[in-house]
Amino acid sequence: MDVKRAGVLGFCMGVRRAVDLAEAELGRTPLADVYSCGPLIHNPQTLASLEKRGLVILDEDSPVPGARAAPAIIIRAHGVSPGVEADLRSRGFRIVDATCPRVKVSQNTARALAEEGRCVFIAGEKNHAEVKGIAGYVDAGLPGGKDGGCVIVGNAAEAGQAASSLFRRHPGAKTALIAQTTISEEEYAAIAEALKKHFPGMEVKNTICGATRERQDALRKLCGEVDAVVVAGSRESANTRRLLSIARDCGKPAWLAESAADLPPAEPPPFKKYGVVGLCAGASTPDDVVEEIFRALENIPNDGVYSYNAYSD
Ligand code: SF4
Known part of the structure; x- marks a missing residue:
C-alpha cells in the first residue's frame, strides 16, 4: 500500500x-x-x-x-x-x-482576565486536564476569593446557552474568552460568534497552540492527496481525536491507531481498496510509534487500482 x-x-x-x-x-x-x-x-x-x-x-x-x-x-x-x-x-x-510553556501562557492569561473582573469563558473539553488547570487559574485570579468565575463551553450551542443565561443574570458583565490549546480555529470562531451575540464587547484571546494548528493544516493538505487517513496516537489525546474528526470532515474514511495492532485488517475489504493512505500523528505520538504504523501500512497489500474517489460501494 x-x-x-x-x-x-x-x-x-x-x-x-x-x-x-x-x-x-x-x-x-x-x-x-x-x-x-x-x-x-x-x-x-x-x-x-x-x-x-x-x-x-x-x-x-x-x-x-x-x-x-x-x-x-x-x-x-x-x-x-x-x-x-x-x-x-x-x-x-x-x-x-x-x-x-504555551499552556503556562493560557494559565497566566486566565488569571489576568479574572483579575480584571471578567467572567472567563473557556472553549474546550470540561474534563480535560488542561482545561481543569486553567479554570483553577481563573478562580485564583478572582478578586475577594470568590469562585465560579469561569464557564467551560464545548461547542457553539453550549456557548449560546451559557451566554444567554449569563446575560439574563448580569447583562453588564465584563467577559473574555480563551481556548484550550488544541481546539480547532473554526470551532473557536463559532464559539466566539455565539458568545458575542450577547456580549459584543467580549475580549477574545487566541490561545490556540501553533503546533496544533500546524498538524491540522498539514492534515487538511494531506486529505487532498490521499484516499483514506490513519491518525497515529492515543484515544486519550484531545489533539489526536481532533485530527481524526478533521480527516472525516474532509470527507476521508479515517481511523485512529494507537499502534499497528489497531489498523483495520487488510481482509476483508474495504481497507485494502485504498490506493494511497495518509498518515498523520497527534502531538503526543512518539516517532517509533509513527514508524511502526508506517511500516505496517506499507506491508498491507492492496488492489492497487482503486482509489477511494473512484470506488463506489
Ligand atoms: S500541543 Fe504541544 S506545544 Fe502545543 S500546547 Fe499542547 S503540549 Fe504545548
Whole structure:
C-alpha cells in the first residue's frame, strides 16, 4: 500500500520537553522517588516506557505521597491548577514543572482576565486536564476569593446557552474568552460568534497552540492527496481525536491507531481498496510509534487500482 505522511506530525515542543524532563529526573533520582501528577502526556507507549524506568503515575485528583522524603513530582505537560500545585508542595513534593510553556501562557492569561473582573469563558473539553488547570487559574485570579468565575463551553450551542443565561443574570458583565490549546480555529470562531451575540464587547484571546494548528493544516493538505487517513496516537489525546474528526470532515474514511495492532485488517475489504493512505500523528505520538504504523501500512497489500474517489460501494 502506498503511504503518504503529513508534512508535520508527531511530538510537539511541549510534549518533547515534558518527556525530556522526566527522563532527566529518572536519570538522576533513585527510581522510586519520581512521580508524575496524572499521566505526563497522553501516550500509552511513552508512559509504559517511563514507568518501566521507575516513574510512578499518581491520580491527579487525590495524589498519595511516596514513603521517602522529598520525592520529586513532575507536573504534566497539560499543567495543574494553583490549588493542586500548592497541595503537592504541602505534601513535601519537590516540583518539577513540565507544564508546556504555551499552556503556562493560557494559565497566566486566565488569571489576568479574572483579575480584571471578567467572567472567563473557556472553549474546550470540561474534563480535560488542561482545561481543569486553567479554570483553577481563573478562580485564583478572582478578586475577594470568590469562585465560579469561569464557564467551560464545548461547542457553539453550549456557548449560546451559557451566554444567554449569563446575560439574563448580569447583562453588564465584563467577559473574555480563551481556548484550550488544541481546539480547532473554526470551532473557536463559532464559539466566539455565539458568545458575542450577547456580549459584543467580549475580549477574545487566541490561545490556540501553533503546533496544533500546524498538524491540522498539514492534515487538511494531506486529505487532498490521499484516499483514506490513519491518525497515529492515543484515544486519550484531545489533539489526536481532533485530527481524526478533521480527516472525516474532509470527507476521508479515517481511523485512529494507537499502534499497528489497531489498523483495520487488510481482509476483508474495504481497507485494502485504498490506493494511497495518509498518515498523520497527534502531538503526543512518539516517532517509533509513527514508524511502526508506517511500516505496517506499507506491508498491507492492496488492489492497487482503486482509489477511494473512484470506488463506489
Ligand atoms: S500541543 Fe502545543 S500546547 Fe499542547 S503540549 Fe504541544 S506545544 Fe504545548
